[in-house]
Amino acid sequence: MSTNEPRLIPTGTCWCGCNSSVGLGSFFARGHDKTAEAALLAVLYDSSVARLLHHHGYGPDKSVLDAAVSEGGWEECPRCEYAGAPASVRNHTRKYHSG
Numbered sequence: 001m002s003t004n005e006p007r008l009i010p011t012g013t014c015w016c017g018c019n020s021s022v023g024l025g026s027f028f029a030r031g032h033d034k035t036a037e038a039a040l041l042a043v044l045y046d047s048s049v050a051r052l053l054h055h056h057g058y059g060p061d062k063s064v065l066d067a068a069v070s071e072g073g074w075e076e077c078p079r080c081e082y083a084g085a086p087a088s089v090r091n092h093t094r095k096y097h098s099g
């Protein structure tokens with residue numbers, strides 16, 4: 001990872017802002033990370049992932065997938081254009097390239 005973000009510590013309360021108590025070591029109640037992600041997208045980018053990408057300089061001319069591979073710890077499928085987190089690439093390979 002190339003991130004300069006500070007290390008975050010879970011606080012025992014769900015970070016989506018719903019005030020639920022969560023177990024030690026978790027930031028979110030189950031599924032609330034997705035809710036928070038969608039909420040942030042709504043607040044900042046009109047719920048448009050295209051706007052989000054464009055804001056950060058990505059799009060059809062600058063691949064966010066390539067950036068994820070070079071800087072985000074993602075891997076590329078050796079057999080096709082698929083890219084994802086290592087576990088995702090393993091699942092993908094099993095599903096699409098087995099046998």
Ligand SMILES: [Zn+2]
Pocket residue numbers: 014015016017018019020028029032
């Ligand atoms: Zn929550």
Ligand SMILES: [Zn+2]
Pocket residue numbers: 077078079080081082092093096097
């Ligand atoms: Zn593939």
